């Protein structure tokens with residue numbers, strides 16, 4: 001089924017909507033095969049509608065949900081969407097999601113001491129230990145997204161008015177986590193290569209101390225930034241932070257789950273990862289791993305007592321609000337974890353394929369790479385203003401022409417119409433797919449007679 005028809009049906013959620021479509025005529029702008037697909041679907045829907053007459057609401061919704069086609073983007077297309085690549089679910093995660101979709105299904109066998117990371121059936125406790133060792137830290141907790149990891153650390157370490165050192169390319173969620181704790185971010189400027197250096201970090205810390213009379217409470221640093229996906233020297237930056245006795249949080253949203261991360265070797269105090277960005281897991285999910293030195297402070301258990309009832313909830317951790325991921329999110333993480341661990345071992349191949357593609361793109365005169373080059377990551381910012389965008393100027397589809405040409409050849413994921421300076425990600429593509437992807441760009445360049453270097 002074509003994307004347009006699929007999109008149309010994905011938009012169907014109520015019986016009333018279906019009735020509208022059933023009554024209405026075939027939408028405009030479909031080609032013959034799409035019209036046929038539309039008619040077939042309408043026939044299916046008609047059958048469902050007649051079967052549903054008199055059903056209860058729940059049964060109706062379930063059946064309607066059944067009638068919605070499964071999204072088959074990765075099966076049918078090469079998807080170069082920049083931020084989704086490493087978050088796509090494994091088949092195991094899809095199964096786990098179906099089996100554990102009920103929110104509290106994780107709690108079926110929750111026994112004393114009544115906390116998520118202590119549950120042994122399914123093996124959630126073991127998974128927590130595995131997660132900690134995967135990033136070589138002492139303790140780990142699952143969290144609803146990397147941002148909640150930032151938040152837990154900021155709330156524990158940052159007091160009102162405290163400064164927190166971040167990169168000039170820090171993700172906005174780091175800003176919000178600091179703001180929520182009452183702190184103030186101070187950004188380390190980038191060098192001419194768009195990198196954060198240990199020297200610039202030291203200068204910023206000195207500036208803050210001079211201006212405020214107080215040492216910053218925390219350094220938060222992205223190993224791979226979201227803008228250019230450049231790789232910053234975290235271990236050198238961690239050394240600087242520790243020279244000033246400042247703990248450092250490693251933001252591994254673009255690393256944990258795709259490349260080896262060794263928190264102890266990097267010398268960081270906290271490692272944060274994103275499940276839905278890089279660990280083939282359902283959103284919102286992520287991991288916060290902590291060194292034993294900080295575990296007690298960040299994972300403190302509640303001391304609160306009810307004033308009337310004197311109730312206590314002893315083992316519940318304050319920053320985790322007791323328990324975090326339940327049901328499908330956590331189980332999807334667990335189900336993908338063996339594949340995630342295995343794929344981490346092949347990061348070098350991913351980077352090699354990324355460079356193969358970028359080299360071929362660069363052979364189209366006027367294209368260049370905004371990110372550091374050669375690439376050390378699969379996410380890359382490219383600039384095709386001087387190549388493909390020269391065609392857009394005169395093409396009747398203007399800036400959309402490149403997306404049209406790509407999707408005709410089975411490539412999707414770029415933001416249609418926004419392909420001057422843009423990001424793409426080759427993560428997870430096979431050797432054959434990356435070769436095909438590069439061939440497609442060359443083929444389009446040839447079609448429009450753009451100069452290509454040998």
Ligand SMILES: Cc1ncc(COP(=O)(O)O)c(C=O)c1O
Nearest residue numbers: 145146147171173226253274286
């Ligand atoms: C560098 C970086 N850090 C953190 C985040 C937030 O991650 P999450 O969505 O898991 O909270 C993102 C997500 O876009 C990101 O790109």
